[in-house]
Amino acid sequence: MIENDNKLIIESLNGKINSFGKLVEKYQNKMFNLAIQITNDSDASNDITQDVFIKAYEKLNTFDQNKKFFSWIYRITLNAALNYKNHLQFTKNFDNDSMFEGKSASEEIETNERSKAVQKTIKSLDDKYRTLVILKHYQELSYEEITEITKLPIGKIKSRLYIARDNLRKSLEGINK
């Protein structure tokens, strides 16, 4: 995968927009679904996905081709989505509204009540725990991939994820299965 991506990156740097288009096509759904899981906002996630690819294109000449393009772009998406969510949170708090009211992705897609309750509990976690739950259990990434994306040591990722699972266990105990 890394070789194919690097070939497309080199072609993109030589001006072949179609090659960059192939990278966009390959990763757009993964980026979008990560963004939506963080922001819970479909329109914003679409914008974030586009912005991330444009930003990646602008910085493509700084990309270290010994690293995985996937991890690099995933990291940019994660940061953009967290920035968006935190900015939104600030604005909403400032306006005395509760977070994520109104149109949300979770309302757009069909999920059962049980899943909604779990998603809500995950949403209530602090970002540093919630992000890892999403990356590990929703995005189904390995610890090695998570460490490449977050730049955190594996030990720290595991200890945070273990705590997150334990906190979720306690929170979900009272919620019907």
Next chain:
Amino acid sequence: MKDTKLFKLTNRYIDNELGKNEKAELDELLKNPDNKKYFDSMVDTVNRIEESKPLEKEIDVVSPVAGQIKDHKNEGVMAKTESWFDKIFNGSKLSYATSFALGGLIVAFIFMLQPTNTEIDDAFLTGTIADRSFDKTYVLNEHDFEGAVNVKYADKVTILDVKLSTQAEIDCELSYDKTQFALYGVKTVDSQNSGQFASHGSSVRLSDLKSNHYLVFLRNLQNNESKVRASFYRGSMNISNITIDIKN
């Protein structure tokens, strides 16, 4: 939280990372009903998390992304040159000559239509930069930046002073009614780097307000009241907008 050993082994079991000895150790711990209850509860929690994974949606942003990056400077010089030549030189020599001649005439015509600048000279601009009093101030107090757009009304010119205090890379786009204003010039003040701006028809985009403080000079084409919209962007994401009233 349960004791550290059970906590760690349960999580390693969930991640399918248990070694043979650890498995035996966990089995031993699970003989205790409390430990077993905790273990089952953790496994159930992780199952519930994974079952709650939202349905994945699909998007197609290939075309919009390609459209936005087409004119970008990262486009390789060779490809850019090839593209230009392909677009321009794909007809007969007569058609090239006709195209160039027509283009020249159009450019000359556009220049003839431009209002003259003779009434605003460099001394005026220097004086304006030195005189830091303003007629109106629009304060910005956002999540990751604060600052102000100051407005000064001068004879035939409106000056917009755009200064932010921020750690983020933020651009500002000023949009105006081109029947009311023409962009006279942009000056950077107290800049850490040489500021960059780009004008497109009825707007001017000021880059990187983290490092630059800009003065934008708009020539008043008519003596009417009008508005200028200031839009702030982090990357291409719009993060704030203000509307500035211009009184002449």
